[in-house]
Amino acid sequence: MKKQSLILGALLVIASGIQAASLKDVMSTVITAFEGFGQNVSTGLVNGTEKFTIRELDLSTPMNAQNESLNEIAQAIAVAKAFAVENSKSVLGAKDADIIKAIDAVEKASMDFINSIKVIRGICSANRSTPQSQKFADALSAQGSQLVAIKSNLTSGVGSLARATIVLPNKKNAKELILTIERLLKNKIDTVYQEVVNREQLARQ
Helix, strand or coil, X not given: CHHHHHHHHHHHXXXXXXXXXCHHHHHHHHHHHHHCCCCEEEEEEECCEEEEEEHHHCCCCCHHHHHHHHHHHHHHHHHHHHHHHHCCECCCCCECHHHHHHHHHHHHHHHHHHHHHHHHHHHHHHCCXXXXXXXHHHHHHHHHHHHHHHHHHHHHHHHXXXXXXXXXXXXXXXXXXXXXHHHHHHHHHXXXXXXXXXXXXXXXX
C-alpha cells in the first residue's frame, strides 16, 4: 500500500504539470517500484532442500499478486518519462534528442520486459504437466534469448546519452534518472534470465 501511495502521489504531481517535482521524489518512486520486483517465494522441498523462485513466476501465487510489481514498474516508468521529457528542454524549450531517445528506449525495454515475464509465466503454466521436456526447454531458451535482446537494445538506446556531456541542471537530472533506471532494469533482467536458465536446465534433465 505504501508503494502504491508513493507511485500515485508522484503520478499526480507530474500530471498536474508542476515542474517543481524533484529528482529525489521521482527517483524514490522508481527505486521503490523496482525493489518490489523479484521477491523470493518458497516452492517447497526438493530432495530435502528448500527451493525458491521469484514471485512473478510462481504459479501458486495469485495472478493479481504476480502482476502487482509489474504494474508498479509500468506506472513508475510513466512518471519517469514525464519527468525526463519535461527536464530535457533547453532554455529555449527545445527537447534534447539524446534524452528523448534514451527515455523512449527505457520505456520500450520496460514494456518488453513486462511482456516477457507474462510470456514466460504462460509457458511455465502450459508445461506444468511436462516439466521435463525438450519442447518446454526450447521455449524457455527462446525467452532467455529475448531477455538478452531486451538488455542489448536498452544499452544501445541509452548509449548516446550515457556518453553525452550535459551542462544544464535540469538535463543532468533527466540523465541521472534515466541511467539509474537502466541499471535497475538490467539488474531485474539478469534476475529473470538466471531463473529462466535454471528452469531450462531442469527441463532438459
